[in-house]
Amino acid sequence: MFRHLPSAALLVVLLLGSLPALAGSGSGSVRVEPSEVQIGVCYSGQRLSVRATTPSPRKIVMRLTSADEPLTLKKKGKKYGLIWRNMGDVHFTAVPTVYLLRSSCSLDQIAAPETLERMKLGYDGVRRQCLRGSDDAPPELFAELVKLKQKDHLFDWQAGGIQIQPADAGRQEAVGEFLLPAKAPVGDYTVDVFAFQGGKGELIGTANVRLRRGAAVSAITDLAANHGLLYGCLAVAVAVLAGLSTGLVFGR
């Protein structure tokens, strides 16, 4: 009887894997579509639709993040009191590469700042983890880090972008959307949905999104990373051929 157990387990895993990202660690469920994104030749970012079923009535916050990583940046400063240049490194301990936040109303209407900070909702929560244990990153530079990330759309925070509608059995469905920016690196991302009532919040559920390279992009990236000399020679050869061809076409 037990001999079919591994096959059955494998089948369950495959079935689960084929479903859209769907999870429910709390008192609701979260679904993200698409749950897997391929970077193709015409990729320019991807819209992700998030649907969560939660108890009603609740205020909702959705968060998309990547794993935290240490980050070293260059700090600008004045040289000889006149010229603005890079003046040394700044090390942040644990920075999410991507941090996107959506909420059904402004965060100050949802919970107290300390509650939000503890749950890492809003930049104050991120600041604490970024600066923890860092000797050379003064707190005021965190605002500059946010500006730098916002420029590439890697950090983004929008209030009021979530639609809430009634669902069955006294529950509600919250629908939100994230735009995964083109600069987001390949890897796994986590979408967390929080529900708040009376200033108290709980994690309703979590879903995962995987961003990976398509075949063509992967082939070029691999060639560039693992066969640099060949890649460089090919790049020059194609450039010379293209240049000579153009010259010949115009020369006729």
Add this chain to the structure above:
Amino acid sequence: MNLDIYLPVAANSVNALLLVGLGALIGLLSGLFGVGGGFLLTPLLMMIGIPPTVAAASGANEIVAACATGTVSHARGGTVDFKMGILMLIGGLVGGTLGVPIVHYLSATGDADFVIAITYVVMLGSVGSYMFYDSVRDLRGGVVETLSRPAHHRPSIYARLIGSLPWKVDFPKSKVRLSALVPFLLGVLVGVLSAIMGVGGGFLMVPVMVYLLRMPMHVVVGTSLFQILFTCANVTVMQAWINHTVDFILALIMLVGSGVGTEIGVRINRRLRAEQLKILLSLIVLAVMAKMTFDLLVPPHIMLSYPGGH
């Protein structure tokens, strides 16, 4: 219609038409003035979201194509001095090799960014100002084509110095007779500066050929393109091999525009007088210098940056 294209090494998405337009602009400069355009292309690519290291390396790849087109067009018109170009190229490669340890030393002391920025401003400022002054003077005086000084003038110290050097060689295309050491040593000088500044060196090479080698402007453009073709090919291969920062797709899309731009530039070049070409180039060089000076003096909008930029 989605015209965005994903650049695998830059890891970002950019509008393809924008890249074609940038390629055309840089190609136009190459064909018109004999400069690779790296001093303009790298900052422009950074402005549209390409990381600085990828912008510099991929720009060099794109310039290879523009220079190949330009070299063929100029060679067909008989305005490439291959003998002079090869001597300067050998000097440039030696100078580039000597310049790399200098950059390495400056990086170790933490002064590389500062020295590079100041070198840019000083070189662009001095070269641009002198070319502008000289072109205006020539236009007023009605001097055509070359900068050869009247014979009755007493030769300058520089003229006497290069006249005393051995291994004199005729350069019929350039209509000069010089020691082979002169183009070689000037190539070394430009090579060192190019290594420090991270560019092909065209905007330095052109004034060197005009003012120090006394070559006719129309031969200068073709010969400069011939020399930059090899310099940038070398940079592309080295960057791809060691730093993995060449985005071939980025370069390929710009090639579409640069070929056309270069050809148009070459045709305009043949219709303009030498002084007009010089005054246009000097204005572009001075504009880039002014922008760099502004960036150095005005507080940046964001006080942090990713490693790799200046």
